[in-house]
Amino acid sequence: MIGRIARRLRRRNLRQYEHLKKRFNRTKSEFIKKHILAYSSWRAMHNRISNPKHPAYHNYGGSNLHICERWDDFLNFVEDMGDPPIIFGERLTLERKDNNLGYNKDNCKWATRKEQQNNQRIKDYGILTG
DSSP states (O other), X not given: OHHHHHHHHHHHTHHHHHHHHHHHOOOHHHHHHHHHHHHHHHHHXXXXXXXXXXXXXXXXXXXXXXXXGGGGSHHHHHHHHOXXXXXXXXXXXXXXXXXXXXXXXXXXXXXXXXXXXXXXOOOOOOOOOO
């Protein structure tokens, strides 16, 4: 899977690579190895917001949530968020602090799955009466 993401990254973001090579003084493969987890989170975030065929689109792009313009560029995302930490073998995932707001530096953090579960929207299933 990482190989497939890396190939996609190489094809789609060649201009970003050139910019990144100059800025960080790294080769393409070194950059991919270093930031592949951040790239995976960045792509997933964009898919949830912009792809109507994504299973969770109705909770994200379909709910009128947006990604800040700065984060359209992967480099800016990495500068703002860094790479997702790995704590006790668990990779942290991108979480919005306030679920009613979109994705931006002030509203996002890296969180454990447990933290994410505690920060879900409350689902209204209605009240059953007997």
